[in-house]
Amino acid sequence: MTNARAPRIAFIGFGEAAEAFAKGWGQDVASGQLAWDAKCPDPEARRLPQRRADATGVVLAADRATALEGAAAVFCLVTADRAVEAAEQAAAHLAPGTLWLDGNSCSPGAKRRSAGIIEEAGGRYVDVAIMAPVYPKMHRTPLLIAGPHAGAALEVLETLGMQAQISGESVGEASAIKMIRSVMIKGMEALMAECLLAARRAGIEERVLASLQASNPNIDWPSQAAYNLERMMVHGRRRAAEMREVAATLAELGLPNALASATADWQQRIGDLELPAGDDDYPSRADAILQTLPAQR
Secondary structure (H helix, E strand, O other), X not given: OOOOOOOOXXXXXXXXXHHHHHHHHOHHHHOOOEEEOOOOOOOOOOHHHHHHHHHHOOEEOOOHXXXXXXXXXXXXXXXXXXXHHHHHHHHHHXXXXXXXXXXXXXOHHHHHHHHHHHHHOOOEEEEEXXXXXXXXXXXXXXXXXXXXXXXXXXXXXXXXXXXXXXEXXXXXXXXXXXXXXXXXXXXXXXXXXXXXXXXXXXOOHHHHHHHHHHHOOOOOHHHHHHHXXXXXXXXXXXXXXXXXXXXXXXXXXXXXXXXXXXXXXXXXXXXXXXXXXXXXXXXXXXXXXXXXXXXXX
């Protein structure tokens, strides 16, 4: 793959997902592509996206308009709670026909609001759901895409060597799959955290783990607990924002959302501790959380 073949790409938001995609494409494609991140105006906050950009060859633009100028496709990869705002801020700078690839973890309703903004400005909106962690597969991470412009988006994504599948013709169909799946995936993380943090504080985790192992021997419970806690420690705030969108999705469907809301609370609590993941084992991660987590009264 070469720059001559690759389309002109822009990124709005240059976090972990954007960096992973650009790394996967390699320097031949990523080098010289432009990005804008909300952290850019703050010299201190800019350091992280700058490190990510330097590692991939992507250039952080001087401003949002510069990043978007001449782009054939834009990956919008901000936090879930900023996705509609990102569309509002970018819409006036899009060339007619630009593909807006919204890979944020938002409810179908939020995706439709963003779509209205982008389409009114002359862009082409595509609902994108990133269906797995972006490492280790990077640009080959499975994607679902939906909306009337999904076919055009698929051509661009395939040119970039990405792994996408059309899930429907309506905006919101891809995001609905991701949101509803997250009830289970992120909910299990929160359940495991609440269960095993309580077990460790009570001094009975070995018996609890033994009981869980007997009930479901197909899961390596200590290893799964270590992995889930790492996800929450490192990405808890982002996952909490996603789970609030999951709660909104359930509300849009007329269903109760107490479990999704409680999951968002656990993700936020652990993410807000700002703890390093540390050693790859459940006891050390659990102890770090328990030593820092404010006591509940």
